[in-house]
Amino acid sequence: MSAPASIVRRILFNVFAWAVVLVIAFPLLWMVLTSVKPSTELFVIPPRLLPGEITFEHYRRLLTETPFLIYLRNSAWLAAGTTLVVIAIATLGAHSLVRFSYPGRERLARLVLFTYLLPSVVLIIPLYLLMTGLGLANTLTSLIIAYTTFALPYALWLLRSFMKAIPDDLESAALVDGANRMQAFVDVILPQALPGIISTAMFTAILAWNEYFYALVLVNNDAARPLTTGVISMLVTSFNIEWSLLMAASVMMSLPLIVVFAFLQRYLTRGFSAGAIKG
Amino acid sequence: MSRIRFENVSKRFGGVTAVDDLSLEIESGEFVSILGPSGCGKTTLLRMLAGLERPTGGTISIGETVVNELAPAQRNVAMVFQTYALYPHMTVAGNIEYPLRKRRVAKNERVRRVREAAAVLELEALLDRKPRELSGGQQQRVALGRALVRDPAVFLLDEPLSNLDAKLRTHMRAELIRLHRRIGRTMVYVTHDQLEAMTMSQRIAVLRDGRLQQFAPPRDIYARPGNDFVAGFIGTPSMNFLDGRLEGTGSGRTFRCGDVSLPVGMLPLADEMPEPDRRVRLGIRPEHIRIDAEGEAARVNLVEPTGHETILVFDYRGNELVARMDGDVDIESGDRVKLAFRADKLRLFAAADGRRLNDDSTP
Numbered sequence: 001m002s003a004p005a006s007i008v009r010r011i012l013f014n015v016f017a018w019a020v021v022l023v024i025a026f027p028l029l030w031m032v033l034t035s036v037k038p039s040t041e042l043f044v045i046p047p048r049l050l051p052g053e054i055t056f057e058h059y060r061r062l063l064t065e066t067p068f069l070i071y072l073r074n075s076a077w078l079a080a081g082t083t084l085v086v087i088a089i090a091t092l093g094a095h096s097l098v099r100f101s102y103p104g105r106e107r108l109a110r111l112v113l114f115t116y117l118l119p120s121v122v123l124i125i126p127l128y129l130l131m132t133g134l135g136l137a138n139t140l141t142s143l144i145i146a147y148t149t150f151a152l153p154y155a156l157w158l159l160r161s162f163m164k165a166i167p168d169d170l171e172s173a174a175l176v177d178g179a180n181r182m183q184a185f186v187d188v189i190l191p192q193a194l195p196g197i198i199s200t201a202m203f204t205a206i207l208a209w210n211e212y213f214y215a216l217v218l219v220n221n222d223a224a225r226p227l228t229t230g231v232i233s234m235l236v237t238s239f240n241i242e243w244s245l246l247m248a249a250s251v252m253m254s255l256p257l258i259v260v261f262a263f264l265q266r267y268l269t270r271g272f273s274a275g276a277i278k279g
Numbered sequence: 280m281s282r283i284r285f286e287n288v289s290k291r292f293g294g295v296t297a298v299d300d301l302s303l304e305i306e307s308g309e310f311v312s313i314l315g316p317s318g319c320g321k322t323t324l325l326r327m328l329a330g331l332e333r334p335t336g337g338t339i340s341i342g343e344t345v346v347n348e349l350a351p352a353q354r355n356v357a358m359v360f361q362t363y364a365l366y367p368h369m370t371v372a373g374n375i376e377y378p379l380r381k382r383r384v385a386k387n388e389r390v391r392r393v394r395e396a397a398a399v400l401e402l403e404a405l406l407d408r409k410p411r412e413l414s415g416g417q418q419q420r421v422a423l424g425r426a427l428v429r430d431p432a433v434f435l436l437d438e439p440l441s442n443l444d445a446k447l448r449t450h451m452r453a454e455l456i457r458l459h460r461r462i463g464r465t466m467v468y469v470t471h472d473q474l475e476a477m478t479m480s481q482r483i484a485v486l487r488d489g490r491l492q493q494f495a496p497p498r499d500i501y502a503r504p505g506n507d508f509v510a511g512f513i514g515t516p517s518m519n520f521l522d523g524r525l526e527g528t529g530s531g532r533t534f535r536c537g538d539v540s541l542p543v544g545m546l547p548l549a550d551e552m553p554e555p556d557r558r559v560r561l562g563i564r565p566e567h568i569r570i571d572a573e574g575e576a577a578r579v580n581l582v583e584p585t586g587h588e589t590i591l592v593f594d595y596r597g598n599e600l601v602a603r604m605d606g607d608v609d610i611e612s613g614d615r616v617k618l619a620f621r622a623d624k625l626r627l628f629a630a631a632d633g634r635r636l637n638d639d640s641t642p
Contacts, residue, residue: 169364172331175351176358176435177425178381187377191368 035247058248071230082147082208094159116153146214151204162196281432282307288337297323299489312468312476315486321469357426358435365410372406375424396428416447434466506633516601518562525557538596558630568602571619579614
């Protein structure tokens with residue numbers, strides 16, 4: 001290939017790549033810019049990209065005049081609670097699916113994956129009736145249980161592939177060295193599975209943080225609403241959409257995930273590759 | 280005190296029998312190798328002794344205690360794995376210390392014993408390293424250290440040298456023998472390498488398809504193999520076999536196989552074989568074949584000089600024979616020579632079940 005042709009090729013490739021980046025990034029940029037524009041600038045014709053004046057008024061209003069902080073707290077509880085429950089069950093469950101031999105083990109593992117394939121629409125009404133029956137309707141607990149139903153199979157499957165990669169001999173060595181099964185699990189298996197556990201925990205937390213559908217159906221009071229449904233029901237009505245507040249809320253909803261992601265990124269990408277190759 | 284006894288032990292995995300009705304008694308302080316081809320059940324046997332597998336039948340005892348129902352932690356055995364199985368997230372010191380921590384040994388006692396073990400294995404400089412920063416030989420020594428530090432009643436070693444290069448393996452073999460001499464503990468060593476088994480053990484248990492073939496000192500295993508499997512498995516190159524029949528009795532007894540007819544009257548048989556079926560296998564070790572002007576005609580098919588010795592492959596009346604001779608033997612492929620066998624070293628095996636027919640008193 002001649003040098004000019006390769007340069008042209010590279011330029012074309014870069015133009016294309018940047019175009020894709022722009023398409024993805026522009027709405028995010030617009031969201032941030034809109035959240036700091038005065039409301040008066042929102043609908044000027046022609047539209048202006050950069051705000052004439054930067055204001056944090058919308059953020060102030062959101063935090064002081066609306067139940068935003070309650071929603072934020074609820075979302076945090078939901079993400080933390082779901083992650084805790086799912087990881088506690090999934091690590092032990094995955095260990096059992098990998099290490100113990102009992103009849104139907106492989107079938108059980110496949111069955112777990114099968115439950116993950118069921119669409120949530122199918123599950124939502126039975127779950128709703130179940131929660132009402134248990135007296136848990138409209139509580140954070142009901143949402144944690146609901147989120148566990150779809151996050152757990154996925155987490156189990158992901159962790160199973162991580163645990164499969166840990167050599168059997170390590171656990172055997174710990175047992176011979178004087179550990180009981182639980183100690184061998186805690187001392188040797190858990191530290192080895194830690195990257196997998198961290199990435200699985202992050203997936204679970206993100207799923208719980210972003211979940212909308214179950215929250216919409218199972219909870220309809222402000223005390224238990226998470227950010228996803230709370231912000232929409234508060235700012236979007238049939239007659240009006242509070243664009244400035246909505247954008248400010250969107251920015252603040254995204255921030256925690258971005259911060260967590262930035263810190264744990266290397267574990268997360270390791271998780272992706274493990275799931276991809278060994279799953 | 281730490282004698283090991285297997286009584287009619289079996290282990291089945293689903294439909295596969297890994298160990299089949301095996302009985303074996305290992306003396307306290309003895310170094311015993313369990314030798315056999317891969318898949319013969321030797322690792323399963325070791326894992327049952329460690330408590331990592333539960334026998335399907337029979338009893339295993341260590342000392343006076345039946346250990347079938349005891350967890351690995353309760354058996355006071357230490358094990359070195361083929362993969363070393365070092366804990367990757369712990370330092371060398373942490374790895375060696377782990378069994379002591381699980382036994383709730385006091386902190387300063389732990390430190391002292393880790394130092395002691397490290398000194399024996401020359402690991403002092405590596406105590407703060409992680410296993411992945413060590414060479415294969417160093418990892419191997421850490422695995423040994425982790426076993427050594429506990430002062431267990433029994434050491435179990437599962438092919439511990441198989442991942443090392445040849446030179447290091449020879450070195451570690453000597454180290455292990457020295458270690459055994461010094462601590463005097465019972466050691467059970469699983470290997471598929473006959474050289475390791477022959478050089479290190481006081482007795483060797485040869486296994487095949489989960490069944491014990493022979494349990495005897497290395498010399499006996501070589502000179503008085505219990506059956507044709509042991510005879511063929513031990514020794515490199517392996518023993519030559521000729522399948523034929525016995526004719527005549529007493530000193531007039533002859534072995535016939537096609538055109539071959541060899542007098543074997545001087546071999547004392549434990550029992551004279553009854554007439555109807557006298558099919559036997561004649562075993563000849565490669566070093567018991569020599570060139571002799573008075574001998575039997577044969578043709579040289581292949582010459583493999585290794586330096587200190589030469590391996591020769593002969594065509595002897597339609598049978599292939601492998602012989603081991605001096606390194607300076609002057610023979611070329613295609614030559615016609617005359618062969619003689621050391622008559623007192625020939626071994627006869629029953630064709631039906633492979634058992635050796637020569638009397639045990641034969642050296």
